[in-house]
Amino acid sequence: MQLLYSAMSPFARKARVVAFELGLAERLELVPATPYTDESLRAINPLSKIPILVPDAGEPIFDSPVICEYLEHLAGVSLTPASGPERWAALTQQALADGMGDAALAIVRERLRDGDQRQDLFDRQAAALNAALDKLEAEGLSADRFQIGEIAVAAQLAYLDGRKVLDWREGRPNLAAWYETASRRTSMVATAPHQV
Template sequence: MKGYATVSSPYARKVRVATIETGQPDLIEWRMLSREERPEVVPPVNPLGKVPAVVLDSGEALYDSPVICAYVDSLHDGSKLIPPEGPDRWEVLRREALGDGLAEAVVAVAQESQKAPETRSQRVIERQGVKVAAALAALEDEVPSFRDPPSMGEIAAACALGYMEYRGVAADWRGRYGRLAAWYAKILTRPSFVQTMPEDKA
């Protein structure tokens, strides 16, 4: 199948990590788009114009990242990133939503902060900053129940943290959330995270 991504997207990184963690590193043939290419190339695949989006060999499109990750997880017989049933399933999906929500708030802070001072809204930055801090505090509390190897929940959380550092949002977080920082340093050594580390600003 073909996939569309940008190198820095935390949501696309979730999918890339999921394929590697499930032993399917070549499942998706990725096209890495620049910011300029994205509005041209993505809407025919995802009307929302967002990445990641994939096109299956049947021609059917799938988006967004939770849907694509669930699909990736359905294609292998190994240990599942999303437990198939029971309370574990809902805990993992809820944690994935927490990670995705953290990434969303980080995107909002980064986008607003990049605006010229005369159009920048300090209120937006503060409101989204409160969400960033709340998500970090929640994840810090949850570290003792994090799974190893990681589930889709921990993968989403780590991708959001990676994006946060990439954009320089909440730059002091490692000093304030020690358990989460220690866990994050460890998950970063997994090949799936090493191989998907964003390098260029895009």
């Protein structure tokens, strides 16, 4: 199966870390894609967003939460608590992290824009990022497990660093310490942008 991805995409990174944690990384053929410039991607995902998983048989799968669920199904191993409050907490943590990615990406795209940049856009997206980071700092992340919620958060923190979006460690010692450990996991090291 193929994963249409870019090395910097935090959503693709999440899917790749999940594949790695599930022992499926070798079955993923990584195919670089450029969603902002390659209109041919729309035939595979009308939204022209990556990641997209193209299974050996069947229709393309997106977006990243669905790809992760598909990979879990394929491996016969779940990285999401099966039921109860823990399940909804993990899925909500993933949604929070993915939303951080949307905000970070909006900031990065706006910075790249020629001409007047919109301060209101920077302010609103930074507010979302900072509030999400504060929530993660206050609530803490599990040190004992590295499942869908933790993976999603780690992928987004790595992106904030990679694109120098903001200094998220400032005033957030718990999150910084958690990430320090998480970023040393084999799956995170193996999927770091410079490894591709």
